[in-house]
Amino acid sequence: MAELTGRVALVTGGAMGIGREICLDLAREGAAVVVVDRTDPAETAAEIVAAGGQALSVAADVTSEDDMARAAAAATETFGGVDILVNNAGIFASLQPKPFTEIDLGEWRAVMEVNVLGGVIAARSVVGSMRQRGGGRIVNIASTTAFKGVAFLLHYTSSKGAVLAMTKALAKELGGDGILVNAVAPGFTVSAGVEANADHVNRMRDNAPSSRSIQREMVPGDIVGAVRFLAGPSSAFITGQTIVVDGGAYFH
Numbered sequence: 001m002a003e004l005t006g007r008v009a010l011v012t013g014g015a016m017g018i019g020r021e022i023c024l025d026l027a028r029e030g031a032a033v034v035v036v037d038r039t040d041p042a043e044t045a046a047e048i049v050a051a052g053g054q055a056l057s058v059a060a061d062v063t064s065e066d067d068m069a070r071a072a073a074a075a076t077e078t079f080g081g082v083d084i085l086v087n088n089a090g091i092f093a094s095l096q097p098k099p100f101t102e103i104d105l106g107e108w109r110a111v112m113e114v115n116v117l118g119g120v121i122a123a124r125s126v127v128g129s130m131r132q133r134g135g136g137r138i139v140n141i142a143s144t145t146a147f148k149g150v151a152f153l154l155h156y157t158s159s160k161g162a163v164l165a166m167t168k169a170l171a172k173e174l175g176g177d178g179i180l181v182n183a184v185a186p187g188f189t190v191s192a193g194v195e196a197n198a199d200h201v202n203r204m205r206d207n208a209p210s211s212r213s214i215q216r217e218m219v220p221g222d223i224v225g226a227v228r229f230l231a232g233p234s235s236a237f238i239t240g241q242t243i244v245v246d247g248g249a250y251f252h
C-alpha cells in the first residue's frame, strides 16, 4: 500500500510550480489532496483525478482567515479532515532585486503577509482537525536564501528566515498534540513563476548550477521527495527540522 493512503493533504499554492508537483506527488503516494491557490487550482485537481487519485480544488487566498476556514471546511466535508498541511504559497519570482533602501514598504508587507502570516493562518485553519484526528504534519517551504543571506531581496530573505523560526516554535507548541512541524529549504528552482519572470531571475538562474555539488538546474520535482518524507511515516520522530534541498550548494 502507498505510504499516504487514507491521509488528507492540504497544499497551498498548488495551482503551479513547486506546489503543483507536491500535489501530484502526494496524490501518487495515496493521499487525498486539497489543492488551494488564489489562482483557480482546478487543473491540478483534475490531473490528479484523471490519474485515478482523489482531489478537491479550492480557490482561496492564504492571507484570508475566511478563505482558509472555507478550504478547511471543504476538506472536512469531502474527505473527513486534514492530516497534512504543506505551506507552499509564496511570493518570490515576481520580486525585482533591489537595494533595501528602495524596496517599497507595501511590497515588504505583502511578502511578509503571504510568506509568513499566510502559513500561520493556514496552520490555524487545520490544527483543530489534526488534533481531532490524533496528530498531523505541517511542512513549510522555506528557502536557502535565509541561510545564505542573499542580498537585494531583503524582504524575501527575511520572510523565509521567519518561516524557519516559526517552524521550530510551532514544533515545540504542537509536539504534545502529535503534530510534527518541519521545513524544506529549496535552492533556486526553475518553477513556473521563475519561467514567467525570466527577465530579472536569469542572473540567479545562470549562477545556481555552478554553485552546487550536483551541477545542474533544479526543478520542482527535486523537492517533492523531501516533502513526502516529512509528510509520511518514515519521519515520525522528526520535528522542528529543516531539510535543505539544493544540490549541495549550502551545507546545513
Ligand SMILES: NC(=O)c1ccc[n+]([C@@H]2O[C@H](COP(=O)([O-])OP(=O)(O)OC[C@H]3O[C@@H](n4cnc5c(N)ncnc54)[C@H](O)[C@@H]3O)[C@@H](O)[C@H]2O)c1
Pocket (backbone or CB within 6 Å): 012, 013, 014, 015, 016, 017, 018, 019, 036, 037, 038, 039, 060, 061, 062, 063, 087, 088, 089, 090, 091, 092, 093, 114, 118, 141, 142, 143, 144, 185, 186, 187, 188, 189, 190, 191, 192, 193, 194
Ligand atoms: N522557485 C525558487 O527558486 C524557490 C526557491 C526556494 C523556495 N521557493 C518557495 O517555494 C514556494 C513555491 O515557489 P514557486 O517557485 O513554485 O512559485 P510560483 O510563483 O511558480 O507558484 C507560487 C504559487 O503560489 C500561489 N500563491 C501566491 N500567493 C498566494 C496567496 N496569497 N494565496 C494562495 N496562493 C498564493 C500562486 O498563485 C502560485 O500558484 C514559495 O514559497 C517560494 O518562496 C521557491
